[in-house]
Amino acid sequence: MFTPEEKAEILEAVRLMTSLQKAFPKNDLGDPDFDGHRIDHLRQRAANEKMEMYKVSFAKKVIAVATTFLVGLLASGFVSKLSALGVLP
Amino acid sequence: MLTMNAIAKPLSKALFDSDLIAVRLLLAIGEMCWAIMLFWPGDSFVRPTYTLMAAVAPETVWAVLFLLTSVCQISVVLFAAMHTLAGRIFATWNAALWVFSVVAMLVSVYPPPAAIGMEIAGMAGALWVWARPLFLRRWHRLCAGGYCVHT
Numbered sequence: 001m002f003t004p005e006e007k008a009e010i011l012e013a014v015r016l017m018t019s020l021q022k023a024f025p026k027n028d029l030g031d032p033d034f035d036g037h038r039i040d041h042l043r044q045r046a047a048n049e050k051m052e053m054y055k056v057s058f059a060k061k062v063i064a065v066a067t068t069f070l071v072g073l074l075a076s077g078f079v080s081k082l083s084a085l086g087v088l089p
Numbered sequence: 090m091l092t093m094n095a096i097a098k099p100l101s102k103a104l105f106d107s108d109l110i111a112v113r114l115l116l117a118i119g120e121m122c123w124a125i126m127l128f129w130p131g132d133s134f135v136r137p138t139y140t141l142m143a144a145v146a147p148e149t150v151w152a153v154l155f156l157l158t159s160v161c162q163i164s165v166v167l168f169a170a171m172h173t174l175a176g177r178i179f180a181t182w183n184a185a186l187w188v189f190s191v192v193a194m195l196v197s198v199y200p201p202p203a204a205i206g207m208e209i210a211g212m213a214g215a216l217w218v219w220a221r222p223l224f225l226r227r228w229h230r231l232c233a234g235g236y237c238v239h240t
Contacts, residue, residue, distance in 0.1 A: 047232040059101035
């Protein structure tokens with residue numbers, strides 16, 4: 001049989017498990033919804049990845065627009081300078 | 090080799106995962122400086138750079154607008170009202186004020202005045218303060234079931 005120390009440990013483990021179960025919402029059977037919690041986390045992870053994709057895609061557009069704008073501006077300035085110096089007609 | 094992804098990922102963090110309080114405070118300082126200099130004795134609006142702004146309203150009106158905007162900007166930061174309806178309406182007004190002021194100065198003179206470099210940066214900042222929540226809200230809606238912010 002169990003020693004008094006072992007009994008105390010088992011009782012403590014049961015107490016912890018009971019309070020842990022209270023952290024979960026109940027499913028339609030009235031039990032703690034561990035599986036629903038897992039699925040919820042998977043959904044959150046998928047949604048976060050999708051959000052990240054939107055952000056990175058926007059950043060790529062910003063880079064493309066900024067690069068095009070700057071290169072265009074510098075090129076037009078360069079051509080104007082060359083024309084002013086008489087290098088270009 | 091520097092790839093587009095290597096730049097885009099940190100840029101997306103800087104654009105979307107940073108707070109914009111420093112931008113708002115810089116805008117508040119800029120707006121306060123505009124108000125002080127427009128209230129300063131003398132006629133600033135005779136200069137060609139301000140031709141279009143002068144056509145819209147007298148110098149003192151612009152000074153009052155910038156002063157009120159600066160006070161509101163500081164209040165939004167102090168009372169953390171960025172995401173309230175009033176905060177959003179203010180962000181719209183603020184972006185409009187900066188866009189109009191900068192465009193008005195750019196179209197009034199040629200070549201573009203180098204001294205308004207920080208005003209152009211301020212306009213970009215004000216536009217981003219206004220636009221970023223709109224992008225994020227739209228993307229949150231598009232993400233499955235609205236789960237997005239839990240990390």
